[in-house]
Amino acid sequence: MFVWRKRAGAGWLAANEVALREIAGRRLAIVSTPGHKNAIAEIASPNYSELEKIRKRFGGVIEKLPRNWVRKFLRGQKPKSLKIAKRLVIVSSTASGKMSTSKSNCLLIPAGAAFGTGEHATTAMTLRLLERMTRCWGAQAASLPVSAASRNFFEKFRPSAGCRRMQAGSLRSLARGFSLLDLGTGSGILALAAARFGAKRIIAIDHDPIAIATAKENARRNKIEQVDFQVADVRQWKFPARIDIITANLFSGLLIEILPKLKCAEWLILSGVLREQEPQLLRTLKRNGIAVGERRRRGKWIAMLGSAHPAELPRRCIGENVRYCEQNVRATPGKKFDAA
Incomplete structure (x- = not known):
């Protein structure tokens, strides 16, 4: 190295x-x-x-x-943990005593060569947007009657005709868990977090074979089997016709280049973008008919949640719908749901 x-x-x-x-x-x-x-x-x-x-x-x-440079660097480092709302804890070592890989709300992602454990601003913001976006999926929402999930998740949309296809698709996703495509997976942290959040089908790609090998090892370490890891260039990879969520923690130039391909997703979570690159990315999103529902900023970095289905997506509407869904889940006998 x-x-x-x-x-x-x-x-x-x-x-x-x-x-x-x-x-x-x-x-x-x-x-x-x-x-x-x-x-x-x-x-x-x-x-x-x-x-x-x-x-x-x-x-x-x-x-x-030196050959053992990672081990020397990590020697004496205090184990780190990252808490995502009350649904997930990510740690870099079991020595912290805060997790077991058998727990459904924990992930063990050891620090290693060039791959982080979630503490970087772009990854942390993407994880938090993913957590918010998926609160109505998984075991909590799947256990609700479809009518209740429908009423709470879409109550504030008042969808136009152009939104109804997306609404029907999302209701089906609520009942079965969601599908996710993770672009530039690195350590696999976003894909593995999605598994903990209730994803049933996950594809994670990276152009770096070392990254994919690391991600596969992290999946094995956390006993997660539903992720299909692939070595691929996102510019040449054949995207699926439809998928629920795409997470893309990539640099701005690449995001702009592949943006038309990302419209196969109902929801996009984009990060890896510097603040000074935000205006250009927003212009490109608008040209491609992708509306931005929420933006987050941390230091010099930004992350955003968007959708091409519908284009009428109001800003921060996801937060409003999540709150309605949480109220319904709390009211369901025998169910416990912790909000952020």
């Missing part, structure tokens, strides 16, 4: 971060120290020639890491 590093000031990073992310995606790390003006940009890769191209373009140095 090799790592490219460059120490640089805020101006250089602002001018080059987008280009670096288009090359390296989530493998780019920006390491800053309080009280210091400069930060360090790092990209890890087993491919020396890839990093050499980066060095020639951006400067910096390349170092070879």
Whole structure:
């Protein structure tokens, strides 16, 4: 394993971060120290020639890491945990004593080479949007009469004729659990979280074979079997005719390129976008008939929930419908539902 590093000031990073992310995606790390003006940009890769191209373009140095560098780095690190509402806890080690892989509300995602455990802003925001979006699916909603689920989930939509196909499809999904496509899966954390949230059919793809191998190991570690992991380029991959949810934690340029293909989903959760890239992405979404229902911002990153079915989707309508669904679930005898 090799790592490219460059120490640089805020101006250089602002001018080059987008280009670096288009090359390296989530493998780019920006390491800053309080009280210091400069930060360090790092990209890890087993491919020396890839990093050499980066060095020639951006400067910096390349170092070879020792074989057991991950173990040395993690030695002495405190186990981390990430809580998503009251439905999921993600930990990096069972040493924290907070989870067992046999529990349906827990995930064990060990920290490893270039793959996070959910704490990055883009992943955390996507996880929280996914959690909100799926509260009416799974065991809680599937146990409700369809009429009750229908009344509560769509009460605030007052759908036009253009919305009714989406409404009927979502009602069928409520009863059977949902399907999800995770683009750029990395450690597999979003796909595995979807399984915990009640997904019955999950496809997770990444162009990096190391990422897919890591994701498969995480699925095995958490005893999750319903995920189909595939090594593929999202620009060339054949998308299904219909799927309930797509999560795409990708850099902005790639999102814009593949956006027309994402309209096969009833709901889109998009992240990996910097704030300065938001206007261009919003314009592209509008041109493709995709309405944005909710936006979240954390630091320099944004995430958004959208849908092409219907285009009339009002902003933050999902939050309103989730609250109505929660009220119904709480009122169901023998059912317990914890809201965020």
